[in-house]
Amino acid sequence: MIYSIDRPGETRQRPKFAPYKPGEPATTEQITMLPLIKFSDLDLLHPRIEHASRVLIETAEANMRGIPTGCVLAGPHGVGKTTLAMAAVWHAGARVPWLVDEEDGRLDWSLASPVAQYIKANELINKWLDPKNDYEIDWQERGIPFTVIDDVGLEQTIQFMKDPATELQRRYYQVLDYAAEGVGHGLIITTNRSIDPAANALRAMLGEANWSRILKLCPKGSLVDLNGLPDRRVASSGR
Numbered sequence: 001m002i003y004s005i006d007r008p009g010e011t012r013q014r015p016k017f018a019p020y021k022p023g024e025p026a027t028t029e030q031i032t033m034l035p036l037i038k039f040s041d042l043d044l045l046h047p048r049i050e051h052a053s054r055v056l057i058e059t060a061e062a063n064m065r066g067i068p069t070g071c072v073l074a075g076p077h078g079v080g081k082t083t084l085a086m087a088a089v090w091h092a093g094a095r096v097p098w099l100v101d102e103e104d105g106r107l108d109w110s111l112a113s114p115v116a117q118y119i120k121a122n123e124l125i126n127k128w129l130d131p132k133n134d135y136e137i138d139w140q141e142r143g144i145p146f147t148v149i150d151d152v153g154l155e156q157t158i159q160f161m162k163d164p165a166t167e168l169q170r171r172y173y174q175v176l177d178y179a180a181e182g183v184g185h186g187l188i189i190t191t192n193r194s195i196d197p198a199a200n201a202l203r204a205m206l207g208e209a210n211w212s213r214i215l216k217l218c219p220k221g222s223l224v225d226l227n228g229l230p231d232r233r234v235a236s237s238g239r
Ligand SMILES: Nc1ncnc2c1ncn2[C@@H]1O[C@H](COP(=O)(O)OP(=O)(O)O)[C@@H](O)[C@H]1O
Pocket: 041, 042, 043, 044, 049, 075, 076, 077, 078, 079, 080, 081, 082, 083, 084, 232, 233
């Protein structure tokens, strides 16, 4: 059965959504059941949120044109990092099946699967990049336009390693070197760590080799600091 993609001229088979098994590297198809979020549905009134959305759209579109490009969204819990990053994923297009028995060309968005990739940092670091998996990063080769790595800084401590902090840097290096120096691949990174130049906790966590690769991948102005914005969860639950 042929499924459509919302980028012109492309069709693909429907991906299979195999259940994710811990300890096994997931394939893109296994992690693409993302909540459908579009920039047009979001509240972008705050100028810094609006700025973040513009950076994300520019990043997504540069990668869709084949130019590996990155950006970082930094800020505390609840400011909207995950929501904005998911909107960027959907912005790059999706495989969307036709509704069964539909003749008029309507699409079944409940089964849509974005072409860009979304992964939680903890899953990337502690599952995919666990050395026992021999996981090969081949995202660009597989036609994935870019990858969101959500919640860098919220990884659980790497188990069974003498020096988990250095091992964490080593695992991030595999991704960041591939993205910025190797094959080339766009990355959208969200983090709860500060990227304030005076106290750059993300840089301290990742180390200099990784930080220089982030700077190489991310154009000027694409390190976005959302610190100081209200926590939307508190506002919406009335606490
Ligand atoms: N721009 C936005 N417009 C509307 N709702 C938003 C927006 N950003 C975030 N939210 C809502 O606020 C809550 C927290 O957002 P989330 O993206 O999870 O924050 P973070 O990832 O920074 O912790 C979510 O329920 C989300 O739906």
